[in-house]
């Protein structure tokens with residue numbers, strides 16, 4: 321193995337290094353510059369299903385059942401461990417985790433009879449036992465989770481170390497399908513590679529395990545920037561389907577800029593700022609010819625809807641921010657009702673959160689008006705556009721990829737704004753929405769919701785809510801300051817916007 325390190329002039333002299341594992345075909349990468357990131361185009365790449373490896377088939381392995389059960393049980397480490405163990409099992413036998421479990425036993429893969437497939441699974445179970453501590457075990461709860469056509473991501477707290485000084489450390493796991501599992505613990509700050517358990521094999525499966533340790537050795541130490549701690553990156557790969565070398569590049573800087581680029585077959589996967597509490601990290605990927613495979617996007621801050629219905633919902637919302645045409649609600653202008661509420665001081669600057677922020681027009685406005693803004697949405701493409709908008713406007717907003725009914729832990733806020741999210745979410749989970757609203761607000765907080773109005777007479781338009789439904793949803797725990805009829809702003813001057821409610825609540 322060779323390691324090449326040099327100061328990166330583009331990052332103020334931070335260390336950038338490249339490593340090549342020996343005994344594998346040398347790609348000539350030693351010492352080469354990192355590939356240029358892909359151009360920011362092809363937003364539609366998000367839900368492209370990857371080509372399965374040639375020997376990939378759906379087995380009669382209930383992987384989705386195992387993983388979905390694991391993630392719906394918040395705080396159940398045993399189930400999470402089980403799910404992650406299944407990642408390893410599934411990737412090794414080529415199961416596509418984006419697929420539903422077959423309703424009847426699937427055909428065995430070509431060239432393998434059912435008996436030998438079962439034997440492989442059995443051997444994989446043994447292999448699981450072989451994994452070195454604490455590679456898979458040790459997550460005490462599950463804080464963030466996303467299933468995507470290209471990857472599965474999970475993050476949670478590591479079980480507290482013993483002793484009075486124990487502090488929270490976070491573990492991030494990224495399964496890049498079909499055969500790469502990346503685990504980031506804490507914030508690796510060193511440039512030492514450790515291959516003390518480099519090559520594990522059990523039956524037909526071998527895993528290369530590359531451990532990046534802090535220069536000061538493994539363990540957990542608080543660093544200058546708060547919750548970021550020194551830690552380790554582990555990279556597991558099942559090379560059964562690929563003979564390409566395992567290659568890693570790292571730029572170790574502050575918490576936001578630390579980057580890991582890992583080659584996965586013909587693709588390069590990059591993690592940026594994946595440290596500490598979930599929600600800040602970015603993921604992108606591109607192929608060796610530079611074509612984007614996954615545009616730079618946030619990793620989730622909470623548990624996203626998953627399973628077939630969850631995936632469909634995410635895909636639907638995300639799709640509405642791609643393509644040439646703007647979504648019907650996207651006027652590109654700040655909502656008039658919000659502007660008025662700020663001008664008349666119904667809403668005053670303080671800590672604010674926007675639910676279902678879309679591509680960020682209103683969140684950026686609030687930040688410009690002096691609010692300390694966190695903005696949530698479950699469409700990564702909308703958030704990518706929102707981040708760009710904030711950058712252009714020169715304001716700071718905390719963008720979080722999260723479900724409003726399962727938001728991450730936030731400091732209680734003074735203001736909540738929602739335009740067009742509540743009226744859709746309530747159809748599935750009104751209780752979850754209201755509970756989340758209570759959780760994120762402090763007593764006395766003000767909440768402005770703009771929702772479709774059931775008195776609208778025209779046939780099409782946004783979801784609609786009756787006055788009674790609003791009162792039923794919010795009367796316990798909130799006081800109505802006003803409940804007024806208004807109209808959504810129209811995207812075009814020649815059309816009137818749909819009838820809406822302007823609901824201003826105070827949290828009791």
Ligand SMILES: C[S@@+](CC[C@H](N)C(=O)[O-])C[C@H]1O[C@@H](n2cnc3c(N)ncnc32)[C@H](O)[C@@H]1O
Nearest residue numbers: 637649676677678697698699723724739740741
């Ligand atoms: C009608 S759009 C409104 C967007 C934005 N508020 C605006 O006015 O332009 C609804 C937004 O809510 C988001 N959304 C829907 N369900 C959500 C959920 N459960 N959690 C977070 N965001 C959600 C969608 O992705 C979408 O961006």
